[in-house]
Amino acid sequence: MDRRQFLGAAAATVAAAAYSPVETAAKATMTPAGSKDPKGILVRFLGTGAADWKGRDDRGELRRLSSVLIDNDFLIDFTPTDADMLPKDVHPTTIFYTHSHADHYNAKAAVELGIRQVYLNHSWYEFAVKDFEAAAKELGKAVPAITPVNIGTSIDVNGLKVTALPANHGTGHTFEQTMMYLLEKKGARVIYATDTGGIPSLAARIAGIDAHVKPGNPITGLIMEATMGMDHDIDFRIFTHSSVGLVERTATVLEQTGRYTPVDKGQPVYLTHMARTLHGTQAELDANLPKNLKAAYDGLEVIFKFPGA
Numbered sequence: 001m002d003r004r005q006f007l008g009a010a011a012a013t014v015a016a017a018a019y020s021p022v023e024t025a026a027k028a029t030m031t032p033a034g035s036k037d038p039k040g041i042l043v044r045f046l047g048t049g050a051a052d053w054k055g056r057d058d059r060g061e062l063r064r065l066s067s068v069l070i071d072n073d074f075l076i077d078f079t080p081t082d083a084d085m086l087p088k089d090v091h092p093t094t095i096f097y098t099h100s101h102a103d104h105y106n107a108k109a110a111v112e113l114g115i116r117q118v119y120l121n122h123s124w125y126e127f128a129v130k131d132f133e134a135a136a137k138e139l140g141k142a143v144p145a146i147t148p149v150n151i152g153t154s155i156d157v158n159g160l161k162v163t164a165l166p167a168n169h170g171t172g173h174t175f176e177q178t179m180m181y182l183l184e185k186k187g188a189r190v191i192y193a194t195d196t197g198g199i200p201s202l203a204a205r206i207a208g209i210d211a212h213v214k215p216g217n218p219i220t221g222l223i224m225e226a227t228m229g230m231d232h233d234i235d236f237r238i239f240t241h242s243s244v245g246l247v248e249r250t251a252t253v254l255e256q257t258g259r260y261t262p263v264d265k266g267q268p269v270y271l272t273h274m275a276r277t278l279h280g281t282q283a284e285l286d287a288n289l290p291k292n293l294k295a296a297y298d299g300l301e302v303i304f305k306f307p308g309a
């Protein structure tokens, strides 16, 4: 039998896990015990750095490699740097990968963590299978189920719908299609966009926020990478990453055209995947970023509220 199980097949099922707050580098909005938040989609930033973070820097700052925990239930990307940011009693068994870069994807770390279900784009499925088989053998553990995903495919994880969107990003695998994700639950619609240079039109169209699509199905939250720092940096990463200015303009356009309607009026767009060499410290970002943007930090928790909740 073909080991590929294209989607439409069984959705992921993940055991509910209890939540226990952990100490964070800065103040975070902590939720009470319970794996899911009754008011919205809970996003915990485990890491908010780009690939050039290698531990604490000479400014005393630390960003782990980019990863998020959704609803205390499943992960998008995960590397060993993020392990200490997982709440103690949370044991995710499902992971979605955006792409194969080592600052997002680490098969050994996933197997070690106890991941049993992996979703990633079909374009690098064969490479991933080899990595996971090698990691499982080395650790003496079972190989997780690896499900190749197509752009536009939706997967239900315990009532939260995850849809694969195309990203504008390149890797060492020439034809790898990198991905971002749309998270939907009870009317809350949040895009997690890293790594990507802007929001590609096909991603916008699938999410229902493209200029060709009538407004009416707005997103209610946006997390977007800002690897490139402020707009004056000249850096080769510009081909496949976004800058603060690009995210600001994206947020403003979406807001002004009714395609971004957060439940909490003042809710900012959250920046992640910030490059060590192209950004100031968290305090500098807090002081200088445009009002509609907020730099996420490791350990930050955000609840993207359900409309009417």
Ligand SMILES: [Zn+2]
Pocket (backbone or CB within 6 Å): 050, 051, 066, 101, 103, 104, 195, 273
């Ligand atoms: Zn990256």
Ligand SMILES: [Zn+2]
Pocket (backbone or CB within 6 Å): 099, 101, 169, 195
């Ligand atoms: Zn990357």
